Amino acid sequence: MSFLAPQSAGFPSDTVPSSWILTEPYAGLQSQALGLAERAGLAPSTHTLKARFPWNYVSAPRWPWPLSSVEAEAIAGPKPGLILSCGGMAAAVGSAIRSPQHRVVHIQNPRMAFSKFDLIIVNRHDEVTGKNVIVTRTALHRVTQARLADARAQWAPVFAHLPRPLVAVLVGGTNGRFKLDAPVAANLAQSLAAMMDQDRVGLMLTPSRRTDPKATAAFRDTLSPRGAYVWDGEGENPYFGMLALADMIIVTIDSVSMVSEGVATSAPVMLASLPGRSRRIGIFTDGLVADGRVRHFQGRYEHWPVAPLDDTAEAAQDMRQRLGF
Helix, strand or coil, X not given: CCCCCCCCCCXXXXXXXXXXXXXXXXXXXXXXXXXXXXXXXXXXXXXXXXXXXXXXXXXXXXXXXXXXXXXXXXXXXXXXXXXXXXXXXXXXXXXXXXXXXXXXXXXXXXXXXXXXXXXXXXXXXXXXXXXXXXXXXXXXXXXXXXXXXHHHHHHCCCXXXXXXXXXXXXXXXCCCCECCCHHHHHHHHHHHXXXXXXXXXXXXXXXXXXXXXXXXXXXXXXXXXXXXXXXXXXXXXXXXXXXXXXXXXXXXXXXXXXHHHHHCCCCCEEEECCCECCHHHHHHHHHHHHCCCEEECCCCCCCCCCCCCCCHHHHHHHHHHXXXX
């Protein structure tokens, strides 16, 4: 974490400000902002941004009038004392709302002048610093020890039939940097199946919203006959239960968010490689490998002493100190 002295001006120290979350309609962005808000004791309303035509074809930092470039209902009404923005569109809109009465904390690199924000919270793989910048080792998230304890109690009966040690596999999907199609999934599934056979582990796997249904089918076809649990997308998502109950967690390397959530638990985390490359994700994962918190999956169960790595609470506390609430 990178800490600086609190700013001299801020909210009254005994006042928790009214707050908004501004994001595009992506669960990953909203989760980061919610995680920060929850740790800071805020009770924000979530405002989902949608660009109006023709600005949906223009990069948000280039909008000349950001407040008229998005659907009006998302930003209607009195503005709050504090806005938590996350994502490029939210950066443009939040910076346009910002005033001495309406402070803005942006999550992720805004790709705009940092002076347009009261605070910016970035991951160290963004490779940026500044007097109003807080740097974390992982993405912000909603994983807390209390939430894990609740999930453990809820989901333990569901997974009680699986052998121990128990491995949770968190699967992402194809993006602009990595590929996770059906053939790639089939190869990874074979490695997971071999681990089940050799190390006698239980296995539970959950796809994400980005996972290709054909990739999910490839995992299911290989792993379910061996007794693995593969979530079918029906009913309540067991994601937090898997995090809470796992003796080891395997995460596909495409997802900074899921890796960040994995290392916030008490389980060792292993990275499943995918075809592709990302310099930023490489910096992120190399840092966690150097910290001893993650290792690369080599097809076998591994266990080593780890402690939860969670910068979200510290980032929230730093934000409160700097803004004075």
